[in-house]
Amino acid sequence: MSRKKLHTRWQLLLQIVFTIGVLFWLLHNTNWPSLSQRFAEMRPWWFVAAMASYALNLSVSVIRWRIILLAMERTAPILWLLRLNWVGAYFNQVLPGAVSGDVIRAWYTRQQTGSMPLALAAVFGDRFMGMGALIVIAAVAFALGGARVGLLPQMGWTIGILLYAYALIVLLILSPLLNFLEKISGKLGDKLHDIRLGMSALLRHRLALSATIVLSFTIQCISVLTFWLLAHALGEAPDAVALWVVWPVISLFLALPISFAGWGLREGLMVFYLGYLHMGHDQALALSLLLGFTMVLTSLPGALLWIGLHRHHEAPPDLQH
Template sequence: MFSQAMPSSIGGDAYRVITLSKQGHTKLNSFYGVLIDRIMGFLGLIIVIFFGLIISKSILPTDLFQGIIILLTFSFLAVFGVFIFRKLPLPKHKTINWLTELSIQFQKTLNRFDKWYPQILLSILIYIFAIATMYFIALSVGLEQPFYLFVLFVPISLLLTMIPISFAGWGLRETGMVVMFSLVGVPKETILIVSILFGLSLIIVSLPSGYLFLKNKL
């Protein structure tokens, strides 16, 4: 619910930090835990995009294919940068110390197979459900395109929604979907409708959690 009313997923993450801190965890550890969970989700998203790139390589325009490769490369480097940050010979500073501790906690998580494997697997499953939802919405409005296009384009659009410059990723998701699908000949108006309907479906499924939250508060 909170993620639908604040930039990117900031609202939902902030609520998770508050909830964990109320359960006895320190706010700082709660913050690190939520952030690492986001990193794991990000890794799952990279895996899905990579798989989509493999199965749709032959039909993609060269420029689009190269652009996605660059996007994946920078995404992987960002995660790798978090992992090795703790080993960099950097001066002591509040921000640097915070990032170093994040890197240490991330490394501890990766050392535990039972910690990171379920997180990444769950993340992949969530994105698969999102892809399937978008695909069936497209079919419902008469847009029949190969499923593998959705396997590639939907995760990339969802990656764009992580940029905290719009509420719940609105606008970013639509822009990504329109730009990428238009490159393979899909009408912009149709794919825009599909993306909007997908966004509305996210709002609808978040309403029960909003109701339960308000009920507990009243």
């Protein structure tokens, strides 16, 4: 077995252990009758509206992805990208890590971009712009949140570090300090150079950058709407700080590859933060679980769409077995 495969298996094992461990601890401290009652009394039309909101999120984000490709002087049919976005959303929910579906999106657009690194750059740019919007939303909401945000432990430091890290990445992409990548020989150097070139093209293209910024804020507002609808489906009236600070920050942490498709990590953070906003353990856990189920159910068509792709296109290496 190669070192790379061994590393991947150990990473998967650690993600599974982390997910099971956190969920076991949370469920062990849960009032099961109370949790079951919350789901039994769920308002179905609010839940349907939340699924529609998440589907809208997936659809609108395709426009941002296509604009990024155009900024890189590449293009692909919008319906093709829409299909791949749904496929990617599905695999993000069922594969380890939080970006497996993004790699699959890049794999199936490598022909349109001319190379896998440029395809990865476009997909990374799509996610990177979305993360930037989340950080700004959380930062502005934290600054305007008044005394309520003071209830959240170390949230100011957390958002500050996220802002600093994001700005540093942008500077490194645009800075000539990374020109040494061009001098690295072999495939690694070519890939790193192409990824940086693709991201630089987006950040230097004013019209495309402006459009993706506007779309990113729109998409993240739809994400907040989904959160709000699901809370109301469970009969909750979430605090504005929960909507505009806690949920964006949790969404950012879900990009970390430390749990299986975000499960466990999302529930742990939700119970932790919402507890300081006076939402009970069972309430926060029910909301988090419902968020996860909503994303899985809404992205399920992606499985059928991928089956059609698999018949006519080569599958990514990790999915060929």
